[in-house]
Amino acid sequence: MRLSGGVESALHCCVVLTASAAPVPAARLAELHGVSATYLAKQLQALSRAGLMQSVQGKSGGYVLTRSATEITVLDVVEAIEGTRSTFICTEIRQRGPLARPQEACAAPCPIARTMYAADRAWRAALREVTIADLSGAVGEYDGGVLSRIGAWLLSPQP
C-alpha cells in the first residue's frame, strides 16, 4: 500500500505558499519543485476542489491558501489527494461460501474489519495532529532562512 507521489508535492506546495506574500502561479510552483507543470496541476486542482487553495485570476494571479496554515492539517491535504475512504475495503467475505453468514446478521462490521478501520483512524488521527503551520515552523527550524529565500524567489521576476 503506497500513497501517491502527489502527496509529497501537495504538502510541499502548501508549506511553500505560507512563505509567499502574494499568489504564486502554478508554473512557478512546478519549477521550484522540479516537477512537470501538468503533474503538479493535477495536485493543485485536487487541493482547490478540497477548498484548501484557490486560484486567483489576473496578471499577478496564482494560487493562495484559502485559510490560515494553522487551520489546514496534514490530513486535509492527504485526503484532498487520496480521498477520505478507508484504506481497508471489506468485501463481506463472511457472506460468501457454504457457511455464509446471512446478510441480516451483518449489520455491524466483522471484528477483522473493525480492527482495520481502527488502524485507519489511528493513521488519520496522527495526520490531523499536524498543521501546515507546524510544518512551516519545523522547516524553519532546520534551516532558518529557507522559507524566506523561497518566498523571495517565488515573487522574483519570471524568465
Next chain:
Amino acid sequence: MRLSGGVESALHCCVVLTASAAPVPAARLAELHGVSATYLAKQLQALSRAGLMQSVQGKSGGYVLTRSATEITVLDVVEAIEGTRSTFICTEIRQRGPLARPQEACAAPCPIARTMYAADRAWRAALREVTIADLSGAVGEYDGGVLSRIGAWLLSPQP
C-alpha cells in the same frame, strides 16, 4: 490509498485456522470463503513466506499456523501481504529545482516526511495491538458457534 483485497482473505484464513484441529487444504479455505483457489494460493504463499503459516505435506496435509494465534498480530498478516515499507515514499523533492537543498544537508528526513512516517507508524502500532487470537475471540463473541461450525466443516469429508 487502498490495501489489496488479499488482506481481508488472509486475515479470515488465519482466524479460520485457529478453529481447525488439523491442517486445512488450500482448496478448502478457498471454498469456505467463496474465492478462487488461484487467488487465495497467492495470499497463502505470502503468509508462508512470512513464516506465519506452513504447508504440511501428505494425505491429510494442508495449511497450519506456525505458532500460537496469540503470537500472530494483525500487523504480521498485513505486512506479509503488503510488505513492510512505509506507505509514504519521500522522493526528496527538496533536492530538486533552482533552490534545491544540497544532499549533504538532507541526512535527516524533512518535517513533511517525518510527519508521514509517524502516521504510518501509528497505523502499524494499531495493527500490532490486535492478535489473531483476539480476532477469534471477538468472532466467537458475536456468534458463539461460528468457529466450531467452520472447524467441523473444514474437516468434513471433501466432495
